[in-house]
Amino acid sequence: MFDEVKELHALKGGSDKAFETIYRRYSGKLYNFIMTISRGDTYMAEEIVQSTFIKLWEVREQIEPERSILSYLSTIAKNMLMNKYQRQTVEFLYQQLLLKEQPAYDTATEKETDRKWLEDYVDELIEQLPPSRKKIFILSRKKELSTKEIAEIMQISVSTVETQLSLATKFIRKQFEKNYDKLFLLSMLFINLT
Structure with missing residues (x-):
């Protein structure tokens, strides 16, 4: 029986096992969420899911175990996706500038x-x-x-x-x-x- 609060407390304490359990439980759901908001971009969804879980590990000590981890992961993933799109826009504009000045x-x-x-x-x-x-x-x-x-x-x-x-x-x-x-x-x- 999965006990989210217990797993989050363990993760907060640095448990690799808790991290793997949370990854297995939520990575698929997070992938589907990113697929929806990225309009089916599988490469983007895979990259964002991996980056989100890396971020989760990096900030594990700040986790509030009583709050929904899926909501927390979704917020991180959505922000990462938006940042990636912003970077791509800047890169596109930069390429356009180069073409115009070429x-x-x-x-x-x-x-x-x-x-x-x-x-x-x-x-x-x-x-x-x-x-x-x-x-x-x-x-x-x-x-x-x-x-x-x-x-x-x-x-x-x-x-x-x-x-x-x-x-x-x-x-x-x-x-x-x-x-x-x-x-x-x-x-x-x-x-x-x-």
């Missing part, structure tokens, strides 16, 4: 240089990850293995692989977001020019 000549070489620079930058960030997280990330993103295949290779659970992938992605995203303010200013410039 000279008429062929920019294939410039795009290839940008792509190579971006790949090198991501590779540098990957090198900063802890060894096992780095290996999981490379197997997933570079070798394109599934979480199940990675779990079998590394002899760990699928949920551990998913958590490690989310942590790696979050780290890389945070590094990119350090330059987010510049993108935001450029997007505002673009809005004013149009």
Whole structure:
């Protein structure tokens, strides 16, 4: 019999088992919620669910066990989704600004240089990850293995692989977001020019 308050008290105390129990109980419901508000974007729903549970673990000491955890998780997930959409809007506006300011000549070489620079930058960030997280990330993103295949290779659970992938992605995203303010200013410039 699932006792939410008891599990939340255990989670608040740092229990991995309580975290896994709550994850198994609510991840599907949260996924369906995000699928609804993201209009069926499965990739987005998976990413937001993982990020939400990582956030739950990070703020576990602030949890109020008497309050509904599903409501709490839904609020975190909805805010993360809205932030992601805002970032995508800024990135889109930035790309539009670049297209508007671009000279008429062929920019294939410039795009290839940008792509190579971006790949090198991501590779540098990957090198900063802890060894096992780095290996999981490379197997997933570079070798394109599934979480199940990675779990079998590394002899760990699928949920551990998913958590490690989310942590790696979050780290890389945070590094990119350090330059987010510049993108935001450029997007505002673009809005004013149009």
